[in-house]
Amino acid sequence: MDSITQVALGASIAGAVAGQRLGRSALAVGAVLGTLPDLDVVIDYGSAVANFTQHRGFSHSLFVLAPLALLLAWVLWRWKPQLSLGRWLALTGLVLLTHPLLDSFTTYGTQLFWPFGSPVALSSIFIIDPAYTLPLLAGCLFFLIRPPARTALTVGLMLSTLYLGWTVAAKQIVTERVAPALAAAGLEQPELLVQPMPFNTILWRATAITDTEQVEIVTGFLDGNRPLHLETFHRDPALAQSVEELPETERLEWFTNGFLSYQRQAHQITATDIRLGLPGAHPFTFILAEGEGDQLVPVTSTRTPRPSVRPEMLGTLWSRLTGEAPMLCLASLTIPAPEQTC
Structure with missing residues (x-):
């Protein structure tokens, strides 16, 4: 946190x-x-x-x-x-x-x-979640004003703990919601990661991966009976295999449980942790090797600059969280026009 x-x-x-x-x-x-x-x-x-x-x-x-x-x-x-x-x-x-x-x-x-x-x-709570933190801060504020305020501190700890329990239950509910949609798309037993979208536990993101594709679903508790939308991203198994024996690749695969996207940028091969952030705004991308074809040379890994997040993204996220917007296109981090899809 x-x-x-x-x-x-x-x-x-x-x-x-x-x-x-x-x-x-x-x-x-x-x-x-x-x-x-x-x-x-x-x-x-x-x-x-x-x-x-x-x-x-x-x-x-x-x-x-x-x-x-x-x-x-x-x-x-x-x-x-x-x-x-x-x-x-x-x-x-x-x-x-x-x-x-x-x-x-x-x-x-x-x-x-x-x-x-x-x-x-x-993966049941986002790294910053005001609903977890504010009860703790409130208890500390009461303490600073009128110590020892043990009741206020205890209530803050209880509320935060109950909220943490809710996050686990919410994740299970969302997992059961997306499983049939993935199975209908031919993904019956993919590697699956379900986690909340930034700053809340109302809107969730499910990421399913196979060797050749990454499927994303954004769904929330305010969506009603709205059908789920699946957004697909290509994965290049050949590119992954070209660097799979590098020690730093093995380390990343172990740490992320395989939730990586490999890309070729100019003469460099990069690996991106697709668990963190969102497509188009993943914060952790690493350069692993340089060269072409079979002439790849391992390099001491460096991290590429963190993508900038547009200021209007908070408004976009809020519109999708409340259910006002029926769909969020992760590829562009935009809400499509009515009657359109991603």
């Missing part, structure tokens, strides 16, 4: 656990601990793909954070012994461990069990 959310979550937990004893300083401690796992972004692992796939790695591992919580609890207890060691451990443990657990509900992927296993990505 975004940094503001992690700060709010950490501060809320710390305030609820220790606010009565520590006062407002509990929020500061929780906020700092809540951002601690994300400090791995300052590490340069040597290439763009390495930086991308090792973020949320060791610093988000339960095997690393659990002993770190023990150590920090002891240090903080020595600093402020008015709070018992057990209460400090409850604070550090809850704040540090809920950070990666929350991140695992997003699409990016969180290596909860580093150095073992694959990233965990439940």
Whole structure:
């Protein structure tokens, strides 16, 4: 999740656990601990793909954070012994461990069990979702005005947790909705990713991939009985095979579970993570090799500039979310005229 959310979550937990004893300083401690796992972004692992796939790695591992919580609890207890060691451990443990657990509900992927296993990505909540964050911020605001405000903090944590549960249920409902439409299109058992569109859990995006095609469906809870629209994008298996043995390709395939689009741009071959962003505005595209035909030369991966998002996109997204617009064309990120399709 975004940094503001992690700060709010950490501060809320710390305030609820220790606010009565520590006062407002509990929020500061929780906020700092809540951002601690994300400090791995300052590490340069040597290439763009390495930086991308090792973020949320060791610093988000339960095997690393659990002993770190023990150590920090002891240090903080020595600093402020008015709070018992057990209460400090409850604070550090809850704040540090809920950070990666929350991140695992997003699409990016969180290596909860580093150095073992694959990233965990439940894909039920967008990385920024005001409906999750605002109750936490409200609780923290009440605390700052009239500490310890334990009831306000508890209510904020409960509302956010209930909302997180809703996201999981909503994803299951959408998955069951799109499955028949994909089967009717001949995609009975594709690799399927269902995730919310930006900033909400009302409008959802389903991405199904095979070796040769990528099928996208945008559907929402305000669509009524409107039929689903399938938008198809070509995938080039030959291009994927030309770089499949490169270590950085293997790393990307592992991290994204195969949700990649390979393209040739001039004399370069790129791989794009199609899970994140939207077609035409995917933020993570990497240059993997240069050359023509069989004369490909692997390069130290670099990331291409992030595509700009048009200001009017928020209005377009809102129109589609509310059901005012019956269709959103992902290829152009526009709403088609009445009686037209993508």
